Amino acid sequence: MEGLPIHITINPELYTKNPESSDLGKKIVHTSIEMINDLGFESFTFRKLGVAIGSNESSIYRYFESKHALLVYLINWYWSWIEYKLVFATTNITSAKDRLNTAITLLTEEVKEDNSFTFINEVLLNKIIISESAKAYYTKDIDEENKKGFYKTYKRVVQRVSDMVLEINPKFEFPHMLISTVIEGAHHQRYFSQHLPSLTDVEEGKNNVVRFYTDLVQKTVV
Amino acid sequence: MEGLPIHITINPELYTKNPESSDLGKKIVHTSIEMINDLGFESFTFRKLGVAIGSNESSIYRYFESKHALLVYLINWYWSWIEYKLVFATTNITSAKDRLNTAITLLTEEVKEDNSFTFINEVLLNKIIISESAKAYYTKDIDEENKKGFYKTYKRVVQRVSDMVLEINPKFEFPHMLISTVIEGAHHQRYFSQHLPSLTDVEEGKNNVVRFYTDLVQKTVV
DNA sequence: TTTATTTAATAGTAATACTTTCATATCTTT
DNA sequence: AAAGATATGAAAGTATTACTATTAAATAAA
Numbered sequence: 079m080e081g082l083p084i085h086i087t088i089n090p091e092l093y094t095k096n097p098e099s100s101d102l103g104k105k106i107v108h109t110s111i112e113m114i115n116d117l118g119f120e121s122f123t124f125r126k127l128g129v130a131i132g133s134n135e136s137s138i139y140r141y142f143e144s145k146h147a148l149l150v151y152l153i154n155w156y157w158s159w160i161e162y163k164l165v166f167a168t169t170n171i172t173s174a175k176d177r178l179n180t181a182i183t184l185l186t187e188e189v190k191e192d193n194s195f196t197f198i199n200e201v202l203l204n205k206i207i208i209s210e211s212a213k214a215y216y217t218k219d220i221d222e223e224n225k226k227g228f229y230k231t232y233k234r235v236v237q238r239v240s241d242m243v244l245e246i247n248p249k250f251e252f253p254h255m256l257i258s259t260v261i262e263g264a265h266h267q268r269y270f271s272q273h274l275p276s277l278t279d280v281e282e283g284k285n286n287v288v289r290f291y292t293d294l295v296q297k298t299v300v
Numbered sequence: 301m302e303g304l305p306i307h308i309t310i311n312p313e314l315y316t317k318n319p320e321s322s323d324l325g326k327k328i329v330h331t332s333i334e335m336i337n338d339l340g341f342e343s344f345t346f347r348k349l350g351v352a353i354g355s356n357e358s359s360i361y362r363y364f365e366s367k368h369a370l371l372v373y374l375i376n377w378y379w380s381w382i383e384y385k386l387v388f389a390t391t392n393i394t395s396a397k398d399r400l401n402t403a404i405t406l407l408t409e410e411v412k413e414d415n416s417f418t419f420i421n422e423v424l425l426n427k428i429i430i431s432e433s434a435k436a437y438y439t440k441d442i443d444e445e446n447k448k449g450f451y452k453t454y455k456r457v458v459q460r461v462s463d464m465v466l467e468i469n470p471k472f473e474f475p476h477m478l479i480s481t482v483i484e485g486a487h488h489q490r491y492f493s494q495h496l497p498s499l500t501d502v503e504e505g506k507n508n509v510v511r512f513y514t515d516l517v518q519k520t521v522v
Numbered sequence: 523t524t525t526a527t528t529t530a531a532t533a534g535t536a537a538t539a540c541t542t543t544c545a546t547a548t549c550t551t552t
Numbered sequence: 553a554a555a556g557a558t559a560t561g562a563a564a565g566t567a568t569t570a571c572t573a574t575t576a577a578a579t580a581a582a
Contacts (some may be wrong), residue, residue, distance in 0.1 A: 095528095102528085118439065120439070121440065123568090123570075124569095125569080125570085133529075133530080134530050134532095136573090139570095139572085140528080140529080143571095144570075144571080210438070212435075212438060213434075213435065213438065215496070216431050217340065218342075218343065229496060232499075233496065233499060236498070251501060251512075252501045252512045253501065255489055255500050255501050255508070256516075259481065259488070263477075263484065266480065266484050273437075273442045273443055273446060274442070274451060276455050276459070277454075277458055277477075277480040278480065279473060279474045279477050286473070289473075290477050290478075294478075294481075294520050297519045298516050298520070300519075322559080324559085324560075345537090345538065345539075347537095347538080356561045356563095358542085358561075358562085361539095361540075365540095366539075
């Protein structure tokens with residue numbers, strides 16, 4: 079996938095000024111990913127980010143109106159990236175079952191190193207999605223933000239994979255529930271395996287998360 | 301279940317002073333449940349709670365050292381209550397399959413009115429579990445808190461139901477993953493159905509959440 | 523080179539999540 | 553009923569957060 083001239087476009091509603099339009103903007107995104115990982119979202123502040131990139135807090139606010147807005151931006155970037163990978167990985171697979179299997183694997187596997195995008199570290203971003211994204215959508219403003227399209231990319235991914243489910247079994251009643259359960263579930267399992275292992279059955283190097291969910295989907299969809 | 305002299309005991313590590321030991325303590329718990337529901341956890345403060353119950357912020361801190369600690373207390377109360385209901389509902393069911401089915405239903409159904417506990421509104425508490433509990437365990441302090449037993453009751457519920465899975469199929473590799481996926485999944489679905497409906501297939505009055513998960517478990521465990 | 527745009531520096535604000543101190547009320551024990 | 557202990561209240565204080573506003577300096581575009 080390296081070298082391909084892909085570019086991920088983000089809905090302009092998700093930023094005040096496009097961070098891709100300047101060095102400072104890219105540094106904001108790049109460094110915020112590292113810092114949110116290190117500190118956790120609640121301890122991460124624009125002031126600290128400013129110090130880290132040798133810039134000023136007020137300059138960061140010109141790109142994102144709040145740290146919540148930055149998190150929403152990152153989430154959307156992530157799901158656009160996953161959508162791209164998903165489409166890329168599943169086109170030209172003729173068997174519907176194989177296609178769904180590939181999709182579930184992609185959604186549940188660990189994200190390994192990636193070199194496609196210079197200013198975004200996808201491995202760290204995946205960790206943020208796992209441990210911080212609930213904080214973005216479990217707020218009182220969810221309905222308002224949803225109307226503005228803040229969660230569109232995520233919903234689009236769920237829709238695409240739900241469609242694959244329906245291709246296999248057009249009568250299956252709960253495709254969206256199944257896929258959102260798998261996505262959220264896999265993220266939880268990755269987190270639990272690190273911090274609350276008794277809630278999982280993850281074993282080192284056995285790929286249990288992927289095996290569990292691909293198996294679950296296969297058995298459920300029929 | 302009304303009238304039974306049950307009492308839920310909470311690990312003393314989870315409070316500074318036992319809220320059940322005084323009227324003020326009970327008022328704190330009772331009213332915080334209402335306020336967290338109304339305002340959301342981030343906008344809820346001990347100051348506002350103090351005003352609401354006609355008491356002082358500093359008095360509330362004598363019961364809980366932080367609002368995070370209060371949330372953890374509520375979560376533990378909830379899971380102790382669920383554990384009690386679970387044991388009550390599944391004893392004397394001889395068929396292992398029926399027992400598991402009953403358990404999954406209990407874990408995924410909507411919580412309706414309950415009158416057992418005067419100072420805790422279980423319907424509202426369930427809503428808090430759904431929309432706020434991720435905020436308790438997705439923190440940087442998770443490992444430390446887990447060591448102190450902050451999430452024991454939840455883990456015990458998962459263990460009990462996992463054991464039921466193993467009774468049906470002792471060779472099933474992923475009982476904990478299955479049950480934690482179902483519990484978290486059902487909560488997500490309830491939330492999504494209100495706020496991000498395109499991620500679900502919930503329809504009014506059709507009990508789809510329970511149907512989806514009981515079906516999923518049945519098909520997966522075999 | 524003038525003009526426009528971007529960034530930096532500084533200060534300020536209201537609110538949060540507490541902590542501290544001290545006074546007062548209430549309950550318990552004798 | 554008095555003395556002591558414990559629980560609660562009132563008030564003030566602190567460090568930090570999540571911004572906003574203003575103005576100046578640096579940089580880029582016409």
